[in-house]
Amino acid sequence: MPRILIIDDDRTVCNSLELLLKRAGYAVESHYEPREAVDRVRAYRPDLVLLDLNFTVETSGRAGMRLLMELLEAFPQLPVIQMTGWATVQLAVEGMKAGARDFIAKPWDNKELLNTIRTQLERGADAGAAVPAGDAEPFGSLIGSSAVLNDIINQARRVAGTEAAVLITGESGTGKELVAEAIHAASRRAGGPFVAVNLGGVPEQLFESELFGHKAGAFTDARTDRAGRFELAAGGTLFLDEIGDLAPAAQVKLLRVLQERQYERLGESRPRPTDVRVISATSRNLDSMVAAGTFREDLLYRINLIHLQLPALRERPEDIAPLAVHFLDSARRRYDRPGLRFDPPTVPWLRRQPFPGNVRQLQNLIERAAILSPDDTITVDQLQRQSGSNSEPLAGFTPSGVTLEEMEIRMIRAALGRNGGEITATARELGLTRAALYRRLEKYGISITTP
């Protein structure tokens, strides 16, 4: 019978956990005193430890973190599951970087807790040993070896096995959706669907129908019953893209469903339980939006148990070469041009470009070059031409004295000019989504009629 030791100074918590775990067939003991915990582990030899991070003597969780470190040092193979309040979940993430296996947020869900324990016991004593930071094992289809990206990959790998809600932020085209897919693929829900919904593209009046579904006749255009995204994603992951674009009323509706873990199709009164892991993404700054009163703080709290901030491509120029090579390789296969290659000055040139549209812009640039290149060698000259501009920033080095923001403004104006103010074409040329282009127009006060 597997042995579990609970370390928590709250006896009521220990009692109810003991009851639950014994019923589930484990041998359980509790330890209330953080100080002698290491000795207790040595004596009891548990197969798994449930460790509370927030001892009442000190609610910051630091005492719990110290104890976690001591335990991991004394018993590096021991699976430790941390327990923590919502307010200190960030601490648990730190704990996972240090080698804890997982965490459960209090108040816990019995089923989830038992699942987590079972998974960790199945993984055995050494299987989950911490992956060293900066390792280069592939994660999903993410390419890149910069330290910043690796750090994010490692964090994502660790949270993948949990049910925690993840918020991914970063500029447009930095790979937020790709990271979400990779987390899904590495999670227990990998066998279930990955359903993405772009909340920026859902008109406010269709929000409920889109997410929760509707019954025929629920409104004028509802001719047949329709499942919403929550239903389609059941057993899998729901990716809420551009969550910062959500209107206030929709924020309330989403929050309610996330809190109550149930929803109703429009026109139906039967509640359906949600069975999704939520991953959200946005290129907006939700903290400032909360401060400005345009994004609900309680919703932010729900969706960002774990926060992954993806750096812009210009902040990790080391990733440009491997990405460029990867995209060229795909283009070789896709367009059946096996001889395609970069002229040697191309890659150093690419590394110097600001790429306001990030990885997506780099990908588009190389794809276009691969299609249009008259022979097998892609040169700087061609890339400059393909980037659609001879006088604008991508054509050369960053002019001195010009800020990145000014360059971005110039690029946007020039692209708007070339495309006659047409948003879709301009966004495509810049490697941005329409929503991302609109945000920039708004941010810089650029008007479309007089680019």
Ligand SMILES: Nc1ncnc2c1ncn2[C@@H]1O[C@H](COP(=O)(O)OP(=O)(O)OP(=O)(O)O)[C@@H](O)[C@H]1O
């Ligand atoms: N690290 C990476 N390795 C390989 N491909 C990448 C990487 N990052 C991004 N990409 C590619 O770049 C494109 C943009 O990525 P993705 O759609 O995930 O970005 P995003 O941040 O979600 O963008 P948006 O905010 O505009 O929705 C995709 O085609 C994706 O496959």
